[in-house]
Structures are given as C-alpha cells and as structure tokens.
Amino acid sequence: MISIIIPVYNAGEFLRETVWSVLEQDYKAIELILVNDGSKDDSLSICNELKASDDRIIVIDQPNAGVSTARNNGLKAAKGEYVLFIDADDLLEKDMVSTLYNKAIETSADIVSCGAALIKDGVVIKEEFGTNKLYTYDNEEALKFFLIGNKVNIGVWTKLFKKSLIDDLEFRKNIRINEDKLFIFEALMKANKYVVYDVSKYKYIQRNSSATRTFDSRWFDTIDVADLMFDTIKSKKGSLEFFAKINQIKVYYWLLLMMYRNKNSLTEYKEQYNRTVKVLKKAKLFKIRKF
Numbered sequence: 686m687i688s689i690i691i692p693v694y695n696a697g698e699f700l701r702e703t704v705w706s707v708l709e710q711d712y713k714a715i716e717l718i719l720v721n722d723g724s725k726d727d728s729l730s731i732c733n734e735l736k737a738s739d740d741r742i743i744v745i746d747q748p749n750a751g752v753s754t755a756r757n758n759g760l761k762a763a764k765g766e767y768v769l770f771i772d773a774d775d776l777l778e779k780d781m782v783s784t785l786y787n788k789a790i791e792t793s794a795d796i797v798s799c800g801a802a803l804i805k806d807g808v809v810i811k812e813e814f815g816t817n818k819l820y821t822y823d824n825e826e827a828l829k830f831f832l833i834g835n836k837v838n839i840g841v842w843t844k845l846f847k848k849s850l851i852d853d854l855e856f857r858k859n860i861r862i863n864e865d866k867l868f869i870f871e872a873l874m875k876a877n878k879y880v881v882y883d884v885s886k887y888k889y890i891q892r893n894s895s896a897t898r899t900f901d902s903r904w905f906d907t908i909d910v911a912d913l914m915f916d917t918i919k920s921k922k923g924s925l926e927f928f929a930k931i932n933q934i935k936v937y938y939w940l941l942l943m944m945y946r947n948k949n950s951l952t953e954y955k956e957q958y959n960r961t962v963k964v965l966k967k968a969k970l971f972k973i974r975k976f
Contacts, residue, residue, distance in 0.1 A: 687782060688765030688848070690718045692755035696773035697726040699890075704735050704742075706776040712783035717742045718759040723749025728773075753856035753864050760851070768848050770841045770865075774890055781886035785845035788882045792821060795876035798837070798844045801887040812885050820881040825925060827879035831870065832914070832928040834935070836881055841865035843887045850875055861903040863910040870914050874921070900947040904940060905957050908964075911936040934968050937961050 689707055693700060707717050719732045719742060729746060736742040745758055756770060767789060769782065781799065789797045803811040820836060831837040842865075854871050856864045873879065911933040918929035941961050944950045951958055 686714045686716060686765040687712070687767045687769060687786060687845070688716050688718060688759075688763035689769045689771060689782070690720065690756060690759035690763065691771055691773050692720050692722055692752045692759070693724060693728050693732060693773045694722040694749070694752070694755075695724050695726045695728060697724070697728045697731055699774035700728060700731050701735070703771070703773055703776060706779075707771070707782075708739055708741070709779060710777065710782045711780050712786060715741055715782065716763070716765060718745065718762055719743070720745045720747065720755040720759045722747060722751065722755040751858060751861070753858045753860070757855045757858075760855070763848060766848055768846045768851065769844070771887075772842055772889075774892060775842065776888040776890065778886040778888070782845075784882060784884065784886055788819070788880055789845055789847070792819075792878065792880045794821070794878045794880040795847045795850045796827075796844055796872060796878075797880045797882065799882050799887060800885040801838075801840065801843050801889045802885045803889050803891060805891040810891075818883045820883065822879045822881075824873070824877055824879075825922065827873050827876065828870075828918075828922065828925055829928050831873055832918075832925065832932040834932070837869075837873070837879065839863070839866040839869060840889075841869060842889070844869070846872060860906050860910060863907045867910045867913065870917075874917070900943055900950055902954065902957075904943060905954070907936050908933075908940055908961065930968075934965065937964050941965065 691703065704717065704719070707715070719735070721729045721732055721744065732744045736744050743762060745762060747755065747758055760768065767786065769785070771777065785797045785799060788794065800812065802809045822830065827837055851872055854868060856868050860867060915929040915933045918925050944954070944958060944961070
C-alpha cells in the first residue's frame with residue numbers, strides 16, 4: 686500500500702479536484718491522509734465529505750501549526766510501505782502513482798522521482814525534465830546533483846519515498862521555507878539508490894496567492910538550510926564539500942538579489958543583509974567559476 690499525505694489549509698476552492706485526481710489513480714492500493722491544518726474556510730467539511738465517499742480516506746484535524754507539522758502528523762499515521770506527499774491545490778496524472786511504484790519495485794530504489802509541469806491559467810508554462818529516460822544514482826551521485834540543482838529537484842511532491850527510509854525523519858517546524866528541501870536532503874543522506882523517471886506526471890498549479898511570492902523574514906530560513914546542509918556534508922561526506930559550497934553560495938547570492946529587488950529589506954533586515962554579504966565576500970569565486 687502507498688500512503689499519500691496532503692496538508693490542507695484554506696484549500697476549499699481546489700481540494701475536491703486534487704483529491705479526485707488521487708482517488709482516480711489507476712493504482713488503487715492507497716490510503717489518502719488529509720491533514721486539516723486549522724483551516725478557516727470549508728476545507729474540513731470538504732475533507733469529511735470526501736471521506737464519506739471513499740473508505741481509503743483518513744482525515745486528521747489539527748490546530749493551525751503549519752505545513753511541516755501537518756506532514757509530520759500524516760507521516761505518523763501512514764501505514765503504507767511507500768509515502769507520497771502532494772499539495773492540496775495540485776493535480777496528478779492518472780498513472781503517476783503506478784509509474785513511481787513500478788519503478789521503485791523494478792529498481793529497488795529508496796526514492797523514485799518523476800518530473801512536473803508548471804501550469805498557470807490552464808497552460809503549461811514550464812516542464813521540468815521530460816526526456817522520458819530513466820536515471821539511476823547511488824548515494825553520492827544523487828547528493829551531488831541535488832546540491833548543484835541538476836536532475837534531483839527540491840520539491841517533495843514529485844517523490845515516492847520508501848517509508849522505512851524516512852521513519853525517523855521529520856519536517857523541521859522552525860523552517861518556514863525550504864523545509865521540504867532539507868527533508869529531501871536528509872533522506873538522500875540515507876538512501877542507497879535514487880531513481881529519476883524523467884516524465885512529467887505531477888501538475889504544479891501556479892496560484893497568484895502563493896505564500897512564497899512576498900519577501901519577509903521567512904526567506905532567511907533558506908540560508909539556514911544551506912548552512913546546515915554544508916556543515917552536514919563537510920562532517921559526513923567530505924568528498925562532496927565543493928558541491929555543498931556551490932549550493933550555499935547560490936542560495937546566498939539569490940537571497941541577496943531578492944533583497945535588492947525589495948529595497949525596504951536592506952534597512953529592515955540590516956543584520957541579515959550584513960551576514961549575507963560577509964559570507965559571499967569570503968567565497969573563493971574562482972573555484973565556483975570552475976564549476
């Protein structure tokens with residue numbers, strides 16, 4: 686069985702369509718865990734309505750605590766051999782679950798990932814990957830590609846995890862942005878085999894209301910994650926330190942660009958700005974240029 690976990694927060698407008706894209710999968714041996722995170726709209730009543738229509742649905746209701754806590758509570762309740770996380774306003778191709786599961790069985794992989802299509806106003810504006818090829822990576826190869834942002838993406842929602850691999854992991858509640866990136870990194874640190882089946886099976890729907898479109902203090906969590914990943918690699922997998930440094934510099938540089946594009950942030954977050962500039966000035970850019 687496969688456990689599919691959906692954190693739900695004020696998703697009433699989209700929830701039914703998302704859930705039906707799960708229930709109509711051609712792979713039927715699933716449990717769908719809907720975790721209502723203290724929604725203020727009709728999300729909880731929709732969850733219960735859907736539960737009454739299909740006994741594969743489990744509803745968990747929690748006070749508002751954020752997406753990480755919702756995913757963690759879903760993971761605690763999961764009984765499947767594999768786990769898939771998806772968002773409450775996205776959609777799955779009808780054969781996404783069977784595709785990932787079949788590749789996991791065929792390859793004995795700990796994690797299997799597919800591609801995703803970015804959709805806005807019903808139109809595909811970007812397709813991630815899509816070469817229809819199968820790529821198999823060992824532990825260090827997967828980590829390397831993940832760190833340099835190539836072939837192993839940071840979205841938790843395109844990946845099927847062997848549950849035994851992630852049983853002792855959790856999404857960090859104190860990380861508000863990039864919590865999924867850190868979770869994937871920690872899973873990859875444990876995984877022996879990572880497989881990418883390069884077909885777009887996940888439909889990521891771009892909404893104007895996305896929480897990650899405005900700049901505020903949450904964005905500094907991205908450099909905390911980059912620092913933590915660098916320190917972990919340096920202490921446990923020294924051969925990959927260069928690639929962890931690339932990831933760290935990219936994140937810091939990208940954050941700096943965001944701050945320049947939001948001029949008020951330069952004075953509002955002066956301490957964080959100075960920290961960002963200090964790290965970048967220390968970087969040996971001639972080494973990064975080699976990459």
